[in-house]
Amino acid sequence: MNAIVATVIFGLLLLALMLSSLRLVIGPSAADRVVALEVIASIMIGMLATYAVFYRVPQALDVAMVLALTGFLAAIGVSRYLVQRVVQGEREAADKEKK
Numbered sequence: 001m002n003a004i005v006a007t008v009i010f011g012l013l014l015l016a017l018m019l020s021s022l023r024l025v026i027g028p029s030a031a032d033r034v035v036a037l038e039v040i041a042s043i044m045i046g047m048l049a050t051y052a053v054f055y056r057v058p059q060a061l062d063v064a065m066v067l068a069l070t071g072f073l074a075a076i077g078v079s080r081y082l083v084q085r086v087v088q089g090e091r092e093a094a095d096k097e098k099k
């Protein structure tokens with residue numbers, strides 16, 4: 001029973017990973033790609049947690065926690081960059097209007 005449940009969970013997470021990877025590749029905007037990366041990180045955390053529970057490897061939870069923190073910090077950094085890029089574009093547009 002446990003092997004069947006683990007197989008189904010891993011299969012569904014793998015399907016979600018493939019769909020998120022597709023969004024990462026074809027995402028029309030940078031924001032879509034950032035969201036896809038966050039979803040991929042969350043899926044990987046889910047895979048690690050599932051692996052830790054079903055195969056009784058508690059060290060995998062430590063790796064999942066580090067991945068969660070790293071993904072969170074990366075998302076903040078990229079979001080901050082995107083916001084600054086938009087603000088810079090608005091300033092340049094306002095400067096062109098003044099001239």
